Amino acid sequence: MKHSTLALAIVASAGFSAGALAQAKEQFVPHSYYWVGPFAASGSGIAGGAIDYLNMLNERDGGVNGVKFTGEKCETEYNNARGVECYERTKKHPPTGATLVHPLSTGITYSLIEKGTADKIPIVSVGYGRTDAADGRIFPYIFPLITNYWSQNTAKIKFIGMREGGMDKLKGKKIVNLYHDSAYGKETLPVLEAQAKMYGFALTNIAVPNPGNEQQAQWLQIRQIQPDWVILRGWGVMNPTAIKAAQRAGYPRDKILGVWWSGSEEDVIPAGDAAKGYIAAAFNVSGTNYPVIQDIMKHLYAKGKGEMDDKSRIGSAYYNRGVVFSIITSEAVRKAQTRFGKGQSMTGEQVRWGLENLTIDDAYLKKLGATGFMQPLKVSCLDHEGGGAVKFQQWDGKQWKVITDWIASDQKLVRPMIEASAAQYAKEKGITPRDCSKEN
Amino acid sequence: MLYREAGQFKSTYAEDQQIFPIRQDRIAVAALLLVAFIVVPLLANQYWLSAILTPFLIFALATLGLNILTGYAGQLSLGTAAFMAVGAFMAYNFVLRMPWLGVIPSFILAGVCAAAVGIVFGLPSLRIKGFYLAVATLACQFFVLWAIQRIGWITNYSASGVITAQKIVILGYVFDTPARKYVLTLAIVAVMALLAKNLMRSETGRAFMAVRDMDVAASVIGIPMMKTKLLAFAISSFYCGVAGALFAYTYLGTVEPEAFTLDLSFRILFMVIIGGVGSILGSFLGAAFIVLLPIFLSVLFGAISHASGMEISHAVVSNLELIIFGALIVFFLIVEPHGLARLWQIAKEKLRLWPFPH
Amino acid sequence: MNVAFFFEVLIGGLLAGVMYSLVALGFVLIYKASGVFNFAQGAMVFLAALTFVSILKMGINFWLALVITLGVMVVLGIGIEKIVLRPLVNQPPITLFMATIGLTFVLEGLSQLVWGSQPHGLELGIPDVPMEWLSQKWNINVSQFELFAAGVAGAMVAGLALFFQYTRIGRALRAVADDHQAALAVGIPLKHIWAIVWAVAGFVALVAGLMWGARNGVQFALTFIALKALPVLILGGFESVPGAIIGGLIIGASEKLAEVYVGPMVGGGIESWFAYVIALMFLLVRPQGLFGEKIIDRV
């Protein structure tokens, strides 16, 4: 069987050595996203934003301190095996290997936790991935940045509290958690349970089998329960299906509260008018009227460059999320350079330091042209999340309208859970936590 | 002239019943194993070891399992991934709850669990055939995944249902580097392939094929229908189960139930068909083909777009890859419906005559 | 137990079942005629819906778009038959099955290559909200759209049944289904027949695509509805048009009732496999399905 393997080996290695012409003053970033399959809409959108932003930096200011970003695209098909293959293929890319990796799949993130740690390559999962990895003492190379599912969830309950006129009003309210029956969907069950106890609301978890294109039964149950709010923890086709089913069951859409993976244009447009009034969380907002997006238009699309075939998608929730991904990438590199040498290509290890000491305050956001576009960020050895707040936006039938400011998460509740869960992991794997006081 | 059995006479049935009656084959296989066990780990880089060779071996094992069921015993199944899932998650539990057991025994027990599940979902095969059976095995596919997500014990009550494989330690020796994991996988796969070969060339194998070719005649000459079919399901599932355990331990390291989707089942069925139905060698060829083709395509396209330097959006590239992948499979089925193993045979026949026309 | 609610679930289930039947029909057609288990049916549904919506988005009027899409599907169907299946004639069924899976990849890639990966909404102008009087009077929610879909499915089944019963092609088809060789012997032009069947399957895919597209939006996930149709197939029999609709109704109703009444006890989400288990139980009693004409031979 090896004959064919080896035969291909030669071709293959020839293949990527062609893309690997080593040059100094380059910062290599792998773009392992997915452009095909059921979730292609999210994958291609995010990839577009991520790639465009780095290219824009190259065009506008010649990269970071003269170090230009190079990249290699790799199709993961949202599939663990393919994702790992992409990672292995690109991690050693010259000059300094992969800067960091955005796996853009909770599954792939899980598969890369040990590999990344061993290879000293930061695994950055913005708004997905392994929640308890926010404990940097146990996961030095894993960065579930900006916010995670548990934080989001506490923010969501806060929002509901605001709408109901105070957290005390939550007592006796009925909340249904309609979740995608998968690792992703079940991630928030424990924190919800905890909050249900805390605030005394009645919680019902209802699972929707993958892919979620049929929810008659679930919505009949909801109709039976008559909840005050429905939390929609959906993914892909499950979202529009839920909204349509809600309409069919006569449930008010403005009482449905989606997570940020249920809050893109792609999630509501297929549902048509049924989606009017639907509310969803977001750690980045939609829209093109931000300087950072304008710059991308000016420096790329005006010159006929740019990743998106369909220009109308620029400024969409997913596209902008990709931009956020790359802002983190570039800023981590910038930070690393301040310590390990301006204008140098950073290694994964150095970028890890950059990430861990990354601080993006409002002033800096303004400089980035991203005020209100994303939230301020302060990462530390202890806290690999660094933000935790979310905004809420409502679909008016045409576009997302932001209806709140950043709503902070309830770290008092989340953090202990994270540390407990991380400690558990450390025990299983026999990891001794870092002492953050010794980090500099 | 090199590949000839001429002059190699068999004086005993024992000789005639060797796995590789032809000397050249024996030499070739020995050389192959030598390369696989010693040369490859030394020379191959991490990428090849952990991203291509290891998964290839694991898929080959699963393919072998499905081939025993579909290729030899003639029972079509779409539940392969589910059996792999059982293997993966049970292995995790055995290592977790009975650490004294050791990794290899845990894998074996995991395989046994998979076999048990296989027997249960094999029962319908006593009544129904063909696509009806195939679709019935989908019940297994979906039910098993559902059960794994529901029964907390299986995932050690991890909220998300994701498990992380423990360190692989055998007799104090830690298998942590890609090379070591590859060697471990290779060893297990090699042994199990040998066992499968033996089984298929002895009574059990003949019974399987008899049931496949004509079940009435089979029972008339005394082959027990029920035992044979269920045994086929059990053995097949055992192989898939062990493959699943390796999938978790030597390949991905962390697995969620969603890693074992229907898609995976289809992929493995592809490997069986492309490789060659009812052929051990074919299982390896098929796995190699299906594992490498998409990677090869994406690397190829990467090189092309790099060389040409043109700005085609990756959405186009990815979709083209997908289309070509599908088209190649169709094309392949048309030109050689009997799979790579058959091509290999034909090549050998030619080689026998070479350099003389006949 | 709340009776009105029970009936609501039951009706909801039946109506969902009809949606499954719409997809199952495509499978049945092709299986009946050429013994091919065409896994690409789901992809065809997706392609049809996506093509239609995209053409609509170009500002072409509804009916014209419909005609164009139909044309595309017919051409596609005939093309598939000529390019993929004819060279594989007389191969074991599993090979054909695999070929159609390969075909699935091609169609999926093609659709998103040509029309992009964006999901679209699809408005057929039939309100998909609970009908007032019904919810007023009985507190049962049924939308006009659901009834419309049921009507369409019923019409299609009836149409196809008549087609098989009374047209020359239909009779030929039944002959073909019984025995290819014999059919050839009595001079039935198999190749034409198959081409026609694939064309019709294309049409069925389009209708299913429109219905499901209008229901959940037009996006890649439409390909998955094939999986919803499979239990319907084993229950109704691969070769029976009426079986597809009856099977659909049984599966739909029982799976919804199970999800609502049994689901909560076992953690929910049992829909994913329950339909298959029902079908399985049923097969153990009646191996050839509800209306199956004969047991399909070993593969």
Add this chain to the structure above:
Amino acid sequence: MSRAQQVGEAVLSVQGVSLAFGGVKALQEVSFDVHEHEIRAIIGPNGAGKSSMLNVLNGVYHPQKGAIRLRANGAWREFRNMDSREAASLGIARTFQNIALFKGMTVLDNVLTGRNLKMRCSFLEQAIWIGRARREELEHRRAVEEIIDFLEIQHIRKTPVGKLPYGLQKRVELARALAAEPRLLLLDEPMAGMNMEEKQDMCRFVLDVNDHYGTTIVLIEHDMGVVMDISDRVVVLDYGRKIADGTPDEVRANQAVIDAYLGVAH
């Protein structure tokens, strides 16, 4: 006839067997017996119920009325509906009218399957393929090779049966039946569709089998000539009824038989 084994007393007796498919009466009240070492022929026009009779004998069909009695080491056992596997384990082997070989397997493997009832090793032992399993495999191979030599099909040992001509396939099927070392061998039209010399070979083989292994043989055959030459006694069926039973000469002289065959060219 001079032969090694002398025809002994009855080993099998069919008692008032009736078999019907829906309305069609395939067999009605048929009774006859078979003696040890003899060659017993069942003849009759098409649709007389010959094959049905054979299928009843090895439990493929279960008669509605009547029974099969078999003498196993001295004692008689009665069977109302044994399944075909049980029949096989009792030493009944058969061939089929239209060949039922395993097309995908070689001649050798096909014949080896005939010995499955004699294999003792578990599949685990077989998988490991050392010691017992290997020895077993070898000794059965030896036994099978004997039969292969006996039926003169050595040259096609390793050929997949699908590739063989009709005549040879029939012979392979006979070999597979013999591999089980049956006490009672049922042959369903062993010469059907053969040319002259193929028929002669087959006759020779049938006689040799009966002679060399002392196997009791029940055969169905259309070719009167053949039947009359090789069989010791003949049962004649017509429309599912037994119309005659006796030596070839008696049967030949029997008026009912002549009538039955009248107009049936043979």
